[in-house]
Amino acid sequence: MSQKNKDEILKRLSAYYAGAKPALVFSNAFELLVATMLSAQSTDVQVNKVTGALFKRFGTPEKLMCADLGEVERLIQSVGFYKTKARHLVDAAAILFKEYGGVVPDSIEELIKLPGVGRKTASVVISNAYDVPAIAVDTHVFRVSNRLGLADAKDVYHTEMQLRAAVPEQDWKDAHHWILWHGRKFCKARKPLCGACFLNDLCVYYRDAYRAEQEKE
Numbered sequence: 001m002s003q004k005n006k007d008e009i010l011k012r013l014s015a016y017y018a019g020a021k022p023a024l025v026f027s028n029a030f031e032l033l034v035a036t037m038l039s040a041q042s043t044d045v046q047v048n049k050v051t052g053a054l055f056k057r058f059g060t061p062e063k064l065m066c067a068d069l070g071e072v073e074r075l076i077q078s079v080g081f082y083k084t085k086a087r088h089l090v091d092a093a094a095i096l097f098k099e100y101g102g103v104v105p106d107s108i109e110e111l112i113k114l115p116g117v118g119r120k121t122a123s124v125v126i127s128n129a130y131d132v133p134a135i136a137v138d139t140h141v142f143r144v145s146n147r148l149g150l151a152d153a154k155d156v157y158h159t160e161m162q163l164r165a166a167v168p169e170q171d172w173k174d175a176h177h178w179i180l181w182h183g184r185k186f187c188k189a190r191k192p193l194c195g196a197c198f199l200n201d202l203c204v205y206y207r208d209a210y211r212a213e214q215e216k217e
Contacts, residue, residue, distance in 0.1 A: 001149035005202050006166045009148055012198060013178035020177035022128055024048065029104040029129035030096070031055055033111075034064075034089060036121045041080040050076045061102045064093035088116030106130040119157065127173040135163045135172045140183030147187055149204035150179075 023044035026032040031051070038047045054075045058064040064072070072086040079085065092114040096102055104125065105111050111122035123136035137145070137156040141163075145151040151162040167175045183189075186197045192205070200206040 001152075001202075001204060003166065006150055009150060009199055009202055010167060010171070010175065010178075013182060014171070014174065016198065017178040017181050020174070020181050022124070022177070025051060026129075029106075029125060030061060030102075031059070032129050033092075033104050033117070033121070033125050036124045037088060037092070037116050038076060038079050038085055040085075040121075046079055050079055058093075061093040061096040065090060065097050067093075085116065088114075091115045092117065104129065106132055108134065119160065123160075123176075127176065131173070133169045133172045134176075135160055135167065136176050137163070138180070139189075141176060141179045143189060144179045144183040144187045147192070147203065147205035148199060149202070 022032075024032065024035040024039065025048045026035050034054070035047055035051050038051065054072070057075065058067050058072070067090060069086055069090055072090060073082055076082045076086060076089075095114055096104060100110075106126050106129075108119060108122040108126060111117050111125060112119060120136045120138050123134035126132040127134040127136065135141075137160045142156050142159050145159055145163055146153060150166050151159045153159040153162055163175065164172070182199075186193045186199075194200050194203070194206045197203065197206070
């Protein structure tokens with residue numbers, strides 16, 4: 001896809017999803033880190049249901065690292081893979097307290113050293129808590145970016161690198177939200193609403209795969 005078409009897609013996305021923000025509820029970098037770690041394989045809605053009580057009980061790295069693992073598990077048990085996540089949270093909190101003085105790092109390189117933290121989580125934290133330019137590529141962003149033609153990659157890392165090249169740096173954080181919300185509203189995983197999408201005249205997926213499927217039916 002030409003950069004001109006990519007720019008037009010981004011222009012339309014920015015207008016439609018102007019002001020889009022994270023769906024996770026948080027008040028500081030540590031809370032955002034915890035919430036994002038919990039969000040893997042879970043919905044933001046479900047994560048928000050458990051973090052209120054979790055933050056009230058263990059709202060700092062020092063408190064969380066000293067927590068009883070079983071209690072943490074009980075507090076987050078409605079979230080997918082809660083046992084593994086509970087262990088990662090407690091271990092990450094200990095590292096934050098002992099090695100970083102309880103302060104969440106503001107770089108991807110440092111954050112991915114923590115258990116349970118990958119590039120997506122690290123990018124979410126630095127961009128939304130510290131306003132450091134980053135594009136977090138989760139399953140929604142990966143799917144939508146490659147369907148639209150903003151990227152043409154087989155994995156999340158190369159999708160991220162291609163988005164960095166296609167999107168102006170000052171828009172990286174916002175572009176993540178635009179693409180993410182587009183995946184939730186129109187470009188759904190199983191039944192994308194291509195016919196109603198305001199990008200279908202530019203979309204690679206609509207041009208190739210979706211229209212071919214419709215013709216078969």
